[in-house]
Amino acid sequence: MKIKVFFILASALLVGTGCANVKPWQRGTLADYTMQADRDPLGTAQAEHIWFSREEASGGRGVGGGGCGCN
Amino acid sequence: MNTSLLKKLAVAMLIAGTFFTASAALKVGDTLPELASFKLEGALPDALKGKIVIVDFWASWCLPCAKSFPVLDELQKKYGDKLVVLAVNVDEKKANMEKFLQKHAVGFAVVRDAEQKLVAVVEPATMPTSFILDGAGKVRFLHNGFHGEDTRKEYITEIESLLK
Numbered sequence: 001m002k003i004k005v006f007f008i009l010a011s012a013l014l015v016g017t018g019c020a021n022v023k024p025w026q027r028g029t030l031a032d033y034t035m036q037a038d039r040d041p042l043g044t045a046q047a048e049h050i051w052f053s054r055e056e057a058s059g060g061r062g063v064g065g066g067g068c069g070c071n
Numbered sequence: 072m073n074t075s076l077l078k079k080l081a082v083a084m085l086i087a088g089t090f091f092t093a094s095a096a097l098k099v100g101d102t103l104p105e106l107a108s109f110k111l112e113g114a115l116p117d118a119l120k121g122k123i124v125i126v127d128f129w130a131s132w133c134l135p136c137a138k139s140f141p142v143l144d145e146l147q148k149k150y151g152d153k154l155v156v157l158a159v160n161v162d163e164k165k166a167n168m169e170k171f172l173q174k175h176a177v178g179f180a181v182v183r184d185a186e187q188k189l190v191a192v193v194e195p196a197t198m199p200t201s202f203i204l205d206g207a208g209k210v211r212f213l214h215n216g217f218h219g220e221d222t223r224k225e226y227i228t229e230i231e232s233l234l235k
Contacts, residue, residue, distance in 0.1 A: 024198050025161040025190045031132040 096194035097202065101210050106157075106182075109189040112165070113182035116155045123150070123233050124204040125226070127158045128190060131171035133198040139217035140175045143201075146226055147179040153234060156180065161190045161198075203229050 022030065029035070038044045052058040097103065103126060106115055127143060129136035140158075147156045156179035162168045168183055184190050193202075196215050203212040203226070212229045214222055 023191075024195060024200075025128065025130060025187065027198070028130060028132045028163055028167075 096196065097192070097210060099210050099213050102208050103202065103204055103210065104189070104192055106189070109184065109192075110186060111159070111182040111189065112185050114180070115182060116157060116180045119155055119157075119204075119208065121206045122155050123153060123206065123230055124155045124157060124208075125201055126204065127156065127199055127201040128161060128193065128195045129158055129199040130161050131167040132162075135217040136199045137171070137175055138219065139199055139201075139222070140177050142217075142223045142226070143179060144177045145223075146230065147177075150230060150234075154230060157182065159184050159189060161187060163187075203233070205233050 033039055048058050103124075106119075125143065125146070127139065129139070143156045143158065147154060158177070158179060158181045160168045160181060160183040162171075162183065165183060165185070168181075172181065193200075199214075199217055201214045201217075202210045203214075205211045211233060212225075214225065216222075
């Protein structure tokens with residue numbers, strides 16, 4: 001019983017410490033060009049083509065924007 | 072497993088979560104803190120009292136901020152002495168701000184919150200966020216983000232309402 005409670009508390013603590021609240025004004029690094037997953041349009045198009053051809057799937061590369069929180 | 076214990080744990084975590092996410096952000100009706108006490112880089116406008124003030128929080132990496140600058144500049148020119156536009160930059164690197172200002176030259180006052188102390192108090196929800204203050208320094212209108220012509224029209228309507 002005590003071990004279970006300890007395990008739950010320890011897990012909650014571990015998960016809690018893994019969270020970082022990045023404020024809107026601290027998102028300069030996230031908004032940087034190098035953080036964009038599709039910063040190489042040609043490479044992205046090639047990869048998309050390969051995936052589409054092999055797996056009949058395309059897209060799903062995240063949402064628009066660089067995570068800067070602008071609007 | 073004791074379900075009541077789990078329930079208590081869940082409630083405690085919820086309360087803790089609420090406590091840690093509680094925000095003291097500047098909102099409509101509040102008074103802007105005294106800017107001189109935040110060691111902002113750059114010259115603050117001489118007199119803000121008795122004038123309508125737009126305090127705009129912006130960053131060089133924020134695209135809507137770049138779009139908002141010509142509009143804020145236009146408003147400053149249009150309303151002259153009746154309005155003070157004060158842009159507060161929150162960039163971590165001064166060089167980024169300077170590069171941005173070279174590209175988007177403006178006639179209104181720009182200061183930099185180098186230590187990010189003012190922005191931590193004001194807690195703008197987005198970049199940009201602008202506050203329109205009345206002559207007494209009270210926040211009368213708040214804009215999260217910049218939405219082109221819509222925001223421009225809102226700015227004008229709000230400034231006109233304060234001028235009456």
